[in-house]
Amino acid sequence: MPKLKPATQAARREHILDAAELCFARNGFHRTTMQDICREAAISPGALYVYFSSKEDLIAGLVERDRAEFAQRFAAVADGSDFLGALSELGNHYFNEQPVHRRTLCLEIALESTRNERVGEIYRAVDREVSQSFETLFAKLADEGRIAPDLDIPTVAKVFSLIGDGLFTRRVVEPELDMEPIIAGALNLVGKLLNVVPPDQVQASSKNAPSDVAAPSSQPAKAKRT
Template identity: 40%
Template sequence: MADQQALLDPKADSSAERQTRILNAAERCFVRSGFHRTTMQDVAAEAGMSPGNLYRYFGSKDAVVLALAERDRARIGEDFAVLSQPGDLLPSLRSIAHKHFAEEPRERAVLCLEIWAEATRNRSFATMSEAFDRDICERMCALFRQAQANGAIAPEVDLEALASLIVTIANGLFVRRAVDATLDAERGVASLMAVIEAAFAGKINLTRT
């Protein structure tokens, strides 16, 4: 459907490309200079367009960040689509963890840390971050319920507690990777997976109360 619309309306595709260019430029600016030091003029220059043209797509830096969060949410949705496919869950989880914590550039972790820092002062950012984490936890719980029904997760494990544990460790890995350029990401992924495997087996106290 989207391809057909682009063929019928070339401007639609051009607009999407410009928005992507702006978001990519904003990511680079926020990582390089921080959220507060970056201006909309900086983003416009990085994207190779005039400030007036930029404001046609995004009315503020907050709007840019919200769009970045929605883009990340869509990427996470693609990951969960992979995880929901039939097969052993643990190898799929390991592959996706490796993708996010070892393969993707460290700058993505820096951007996450920048947004989380702003969330401590900006209520709209805090609400966005809370909604993002809640969405991931809900997706994981749905995935884990199916895995538990299939016997891949011990029956006594509290799935909400398991999802919360994984999100907490994953966020910690993002912070570590952002602040420590020498972090051994491979070791971090291995440690995360060791915890997940132990939790799946019921070896961590995540029992229902």
């Protein structure tokens, strides 16, 4: 039998992950069998096991796919000048545009991480990476004088994550919820948490700084990440 081209292999792998995603979201991790996923993907068990040897492997593949997508979307937040606007777009994607079954699956994986050691390791590793991404971003903004939170940066990042987790969970359990005003309210709260410095004040601070010395951050020393 001829070997499949890498592009064909990648497409089949994605197709299997799509099927697993639907099955896990619909029936839960424990009630879903490998046979269920084969039926959803319309493939034989042999074809499935070429790519994934267990349901845990499938979860790992799904989590990695989501992590890669998040990293790409987060880059727009980290590189943009209007980070609150970029955060709004990020929130709109995950709370509104993302398919319902994907949000349900995220909650299912989070719950399974409390019962399954391997799933827990996978979930917590990605969760740490996401949290670290925001912590690094907030530290950068503080160093640039664009935010001046009263709390230290690690605590700010943790509170921010908890706000996001709460919104996400509420969206899953109440799928008909109108998220637009809630996202706007959450961003207002995040703005106060970060204590965003108006752009004109940031620019004025930069102009007044000595040319051979970087403009001092308005962030208290205790808020800088170590």
